[in-house]
Amino acid sequence: MKLFVIIVSIFFFCVANLSQAQVIRQSGNTFLSPDMLRQQQDPTLNPVSLWLDQGQELWKSHCQQCHSSVSETAKAVVHFPVWKGVSLTSGKLINIEDQIADCWSKKTGKIIPNDASEILTMSVFLSDEAKGLSVQVREPQDPMMKKHWQEQMNLAAQIYVRRQGRLNLSCTQCHDQQIGKNLRSDVVSPAFLTGFPIYRFSWQTMGNLDRRLRACYSGVQASVPASGSPELRALELFLKKRSEGMPWDGPSLRR
């Protein structure tokens, strides 16, 4: 009888571990309530469509002269973040918002922060155009750049499993091991990066990935990195690499 209990418990232990080891590649949309999914799919209900209207105007007035085709330009969305620059001192990872802000400053001659409303709007617009494309991170060809790029990837992989904050939690403990369970009143989804920027009802507005990651840091009561810091860019690269091959969902609705 005792042996039987031991065998059964070993069996359940293995099954439990097996289910933990397999992370099913699911988009965050899988975890939305039917009501929210309906709201996201219907442009007459979805508040993101207001940003798309703004983006359309902005594209016509500021971007169209150089980038003639929206769909061609939007293809880059699924490749970011990319390594820019050769050396470690001058080079860095940049994401789509950094790229738009850089382009904006070159054109207007005014430096603009990468979380300004124009940049966010344009990011939403391009993200929507990139819907359905497969996420594919671009490795740099140059060996020196590749080395720095890989270092950033390794750094992010370490951050992802590092316990931090007063709650002493790492990303992986929730976003790999507790998927589908409730965290407060929300369902924990796996860390796949397929639908940003997001309209969050708790923010009452759109926000970029930096804002979302910073909310996670503050949620575990860790020191929050500044918006646009290299740590957040490295994490973005890691998450995008994790999501490689998944379809891009475009700007999404979250609670």
Added chain:
Amino acid sequence: MATLNQHPIRLNIIGTPSVGKEVEIRVLIAHPMETGYRLGGDGNERIPKNIIESIVIKFNQEPIMIAKLGTGIAANPLISVFIEVPVKGGMVSVEWKDDQGAQGRAEKMLVVA
């Protein structure tokens, strides 16, 4: 900032507009709907109140719905009204005004099928 239209608006008529049937008029307005209670910046200053005060939906210039909104309404309000499609179609329009003087309008033709 000046480069962006701060208050885009979407007016949609949902459903088949055949006489006697119901259609839904859906209005989505970009507006922050600041309550005036939130603290901004360094946490010492209140973000000033900024609320849409009235929304009027008109059919052929005739008001069919007047709404007074308050601080309980979330940002980017979504208002929807059901109307019976009249024998002749007409122009559906919506006008809104907030407490800081900003306003907007949109209109759409209701063509009877």
